[in-house]
Amino acid sequence: MPAIVLVGAQWGDEGKGKATDLMGPDVDYVVKFNGGNNAGHTIVIDGEKYALHLLPSGILTPTCTPVIGNGVVIDLEVLFREIDGLEARGVSTDKLVVSANAHIIAPYNRTLDRVTERFLGSRKIGTTGRGIGPTYADKMSRNGIRVQDLFDHHILEQKVEAALALKNQILTKIYNRRAISVTEVMDELLPYAARLAPMVADTTRVLERALDEGKNVLLEAGQATLLDVDHGTYPYVTSSSATAGGACTGSGIPPTRITRVIAILKAYTTRVGEGPFPTELFDADGEFLRTTGFEFGTTTGRPRRCGWLDTVIGRYATRINGVTDFVITKLDVLTGLDTVPICVAYDVDGVRHDEMPVNQSDFHHAKPVYEELAGWSEDLSDIRRFEDLPAAAQAYVLRVEELIGARVSAIGVGPGREQIISRHPLLD
Numbered sequence: 001m002p003a004i005v006l007v008g009a010q011w012g013d014e015g016k017g018k019a020t021d022l023m024g025p026d027v028d029y030v031v032k033f034n035g036g037n038n039a040g041h042t043i044v045i046d047g048e049k050y051a052l053h054l055l056p057s058g059i060l061t062p063t064c065t066p067v068i069g070n071g072v073v074i075d076l077e078v079l080f081r082e083i084d085g086l087e088a089r090g091v092s093t094d095k096l097v098v099s100a101n102a103h104i105i106a107p108y109n110r111t112l113d114r115v116t117e118r119f120l121g122s123r124k125i126g127t128t129g130r131g132i133g134p135t136y137a138d139k140m141s142r143n144g145i146r147v148q149d150l151f152d153h154h155i156l157e158q159k160v161e162a163a164l165a166l167k168n169q170i171l172t173k174i175y176n177r178r179a180i181s182v183t184e185v186m187d188e189l190l191p192y193a194a195r196l197a198p199m200v201a202d203t204t205r206v207l208e209r210a211l212d213e214g215k216n217v218l219l220e221a222g223q224a225t226l227l228d229v230d231h232g233t234y235p236y237v238t239s240s241s242a243t244a245g246g247a248c249t250g251s252g253i254p255p256t257r258i259t260r261v262i263a264i265l266k267a268y269t270t271r272v273g274e275g276p277f278p279t280e281l282f283d284a285d286g287e288f289l290r291t292t293g294f295e296f297g298t299t300t301g302r303p304r305r306c307g308w309l310d311t312v313i314g315r316y317a318t319r320i321n322g323v324t325d326f327v328i329t330k331l332d333v334l335t336g337l338d339t340v341p342i343c344v345a346y347d348v349d350g351v352r353h354d355e356m357p358v359n360q361s362d363f364h365h366a367k368p369v370y371e372e373l374a375g376w377s378e379d380l381s382d383i384r385r386f387e388d389l390p391a392a393a394q395a396y397v398l399r400v401e402e403l404i405g406a407r408v409s410a411i412g413v414g415p416g417r418e419q420i421i422s423r424h425p426l427l428d
């Protein structure tokens, strides 16, 4: 019956993978509905670390069926490398279902992503270089390659030919790169077709049936609210719909079947790549968060930009996604601070903004207005009940809850699957 959406509240890397994983056995289907291998989710089970990019986090739960929805873009080499890597570690990927309508990241899109960034120079987005933007651009301009095209040699050839007619002009004439041949692209994509075929389905039907049978379906976002192409800090965003609305278009599950929206909020803020970030820290506190929180990208290894928690963003995430429950992650990382600042509003040229400014230039100039809360020194990693948290940590969570306008149902106190404090069940 219920479809539940799980999104990131900030700029990604909030711990969505861990949150999905911890619901594990109670969830029957986990659907990735947007993004591709720009995502990186680290999940720690019994001290073993798994880094997932393209596969839904549910792949680590044997009872769960992982689904790659139509809203995802797939790099076939990465998909099979990830599958082989998990199989080699004894994780079965047999249940994986892939939408026939998902788009394929063609080699020319990876090339275009990288050369465009180089061309932009100081105006670059700081993409992951995985071909994500150009592949979504092709989808929207209706010259993309879809999973189903792989199974008809003739159709695939025609589509690649049509795409390359334009891409090669751009590659050779604007970027001064060599042209890519149709054969090259076919030779890269076609060998995967036979292996992919048994996984491919009309995932909209699979999910409809699952919901009719009363199964729990979790729709897991890649990226996050402020990286969403419509609602994020455009143009410093990814090219897909990472907010709750994207869960419907990216999976084919209608809005009327969604009963809950869970947002993951890191107890501080991080961002990878370029773009505005009001609470960013350039001092020892920023270094403390990066080192203690181990804030280095799962996908590109880049150090993440770090700053204090921004509840203007939290409130915005509540509003845009219709959040019913928050999971606050990495509370343990804040241990040892004398005071913990929370951004409650912005000052833009002397004017106070309590809500996210619609005008990007205001957001660029926003100076955080902080409220200072008392810190705590106790190690939180073994705490499993809210009442056992130090009083200052409890006060921090309760104040954040008040500021973001939706209840905090769980709190992460370490990377491990079991390192969680539950306040309200995430599944009914």
Ligand code: GDP
Residues within 6 Å of the ligand: 008, 012, 013, 014, 015, 016, 017, 018, 039, 040, 041, 042, 043, 044, 293, 298, 328, 329, 330, 331, 332, 333, 411, 412, 413, 414, 415, 416
């Ligand atoms: P995702 O992209 O949203 O799935 O997040 P990432 O996996 O990229 O980054 C989150 C990182 O924080 C991972 O290394 C997790 O193992 C780790 N993590 C998740 N929850 C917690 C937590 O509550 N405490 C600590 N210390 N680490 C956590």
Ligand code: IMO
Residues within 6 Å of the ligand: 008, 011, 012, 013, 014, 038, 039, 040, 041, 125, 126, 127, 128, 129, 130, 131, 132, 133, 221, 222, 223, 224, 227, 236, 237, 238, 239, 271, 272, 273, 274
């Ligand atoms: P998860 O799912 C953090 C960022 C990139 C860049 C911008 C556009 O792990 O939270 P893209 O390659 O998508 O065109 O890059 O988006 N970005 C992420 N940042 N976490 C992610 O995913 C991200 N996926 C993309 O750094 O700024």
Ligand code: MG
Residues within 6 Å of the ligand: 012, 013, 014, 039, 040, 041, 042, 298
């Ligand atoms: Mg990540």
